[in-house]
Amino acid sequence: MSNWGFVAIAYTLVWGSVAAYAVLLARRVAQARDVTRALQKSLEHEMQAVDKDGTVCDTPPAP
Amino acid sequence: MEWIQRQGRLLGLTAFGSMAIGAYLGLVWSPPDVDQGDAMRILYMHVPTIWTAYLAYFLVLVGSVLYLWKRDLKWDRLAGSAAELGVLLTALTLAVGSVWAKPVWGVWWTWDPRLTTTAILFVIYAGYLMLRTLAADPRSRAKQSAIVGIIGFIDIPIVHMSVLWWRSLHQAPTILQPNLGNAPLDPRMEVALFVNLFAFTVLFVFLLGQRLKLAQLEQRRDEVLWEEARVV
Numbered sequence: 001m002s003n004w005g006f007v008a009i010a011y012t013l014v015w016g017s018v019a020a021y022a023v024l025l026a027r028r029v030a031q032a033r034d035v036t037r038a039l040q041k042s043l044e045h046e047m048q049a050v051d052k053d054g055t056v057c058d059t060p061p062a063p
Numbered sequence: 064m065e066w067i068q069r070q071g072r073l074l075g076l077t078a079f080g081s082m083a084i085g086a087y088l089g090l091v092w093s094p095p096d097v098d099q100g101d102a103m104r105i106l107y108m109h110v111p112t113i114w115t116a117y118l119a120y121f122l123v124l125v126g127s128v129l130y131l132w133k134r135d136l137k138w139d140r141l142a143g144s145a146a147e148l149g150v151l152l153t154a155l156t157l158a159v160g161s162v163w164a165k166p167v168w169g170v171w172w173t174w175d176p177r178l179t180t181t182a183i184l185f186v187i188y189a190g191y192l193m194l195r196t197l198a199a200d201p202r203s204r205a206k207q208s209a210i211v212g213i214i215g216f217i218d219i220p221i222v223h224m225s226v227l228w229w230r231s232l233h234q235a236p237t238i239l240q241p242n243l244g245n246a247p248l249d250p251r252m253e254v255a256l257f258v259n260l261f262a263f264t265v266l267f268v269f270l271l272g273q274r275l276k277l278a279q280l281e282q283r284r285d286e287v288l289w290e291e292a293r294v295v
Contacts, residue, residue, distance in 0.1 A: 001166075003099075003100045003101040003102040003166055004101055006102055006105065006162050006163070006165060006166050007090070007101055007102065007104045007105055009162050010105040010108055010109075010159045010162045010163065011086070011090070011105075011108060013155065013158055013159060013162065014108045014112065014155055014159060015082075017151065017154075017155055018155075018266065018270075021151055021270070022270060022273075025270065025273050025274060025277065026273065028277050029273060029276055029277045029280065032277055032280035032281055032284060033280055035284055036280050036283050036284040036287065039284060039287040039288060039291065040287055042291065043287055043290055043291045043294065046291065046294050047294060050294060
């Protein structure tokens with residue numbers, strides 16, 4: 001293999017890995033943001049339920 | 064730290080632009096080396112990756128010391144985020160160094176002091192990242208990793224000085240200690256190297272900002288989960 005072949009491997013390795021890491025990181029940030037937002041909303045909903053009834057109960061009321 | 068997170072777009076664009084310029088300077092503008100030929104162009108990737116890896120491990124040290132002192136989890140987030148980037152950059156340094164060694168030294172790998180201590184550095188911080196996944200409680204995780212982060216940094220001066228302390232195939236510092244007998248760099252090579260160093264440093268700061276953002280979101284998610292468990 002010529003020297004340029006080794007140069008091509010090295011540059012592809014570095015740029016490819018950095019680009020892949022950056023994309024993966026952006027996806028992880030987006031996912032973590034969505035999950036945190038959903039959990040926060042669910043927590044607020046439960047807190048409101050606790051405030052209203054004094055307790056949270058999943059059992060439906062007796063007929 | 065907040066500034067880095069807020070300026071993500073600016074840092075990302077600067078990193079991308081300077082890397083493109085760095086690539087042009089390294090691949091086209093700078094001349095080939097008299098002895099190594101075009102294989103020398105690999106060093107425009109190799110030197111910036113290890114420089115930013117050193118920077119990352121220095122931040123692990125700073126974050127670890129400040130966490131043990133202040134007990135604020137933001138310093139632990141800094142150490143953990145920097146360590147992840149440091150491990151990636153060390154792996155790239157080893158891989159790219161190996162690709163350079165084949166045409167220049169004739170082998171992909173040799174148990175040279177610089178190469179061996181760098182491989183040990185990679186293993187230490189890969190272990191540090193594994194340790195971070197073991198403890199569930201963020202405070203005990205932060206404390207344990209801070210201790211390893213401080214001890215692990217001892218390997219950095221050993222890696223750097225290995226070419227001076229032991230007989231090594233790896234060349235001695237050319238820029239930091241030019242009186243060691245290495246031929247001086249061509250001015251165009253110096254420009255290409257410094258532009259690439261700048262580009263990788265900005266890229267590192269950009270990625271660190273994104274990684275810190277992720278660490279902050281993950282911490283917030285865990286807090287909400289704990290709060291929810293308490294309410295239910």
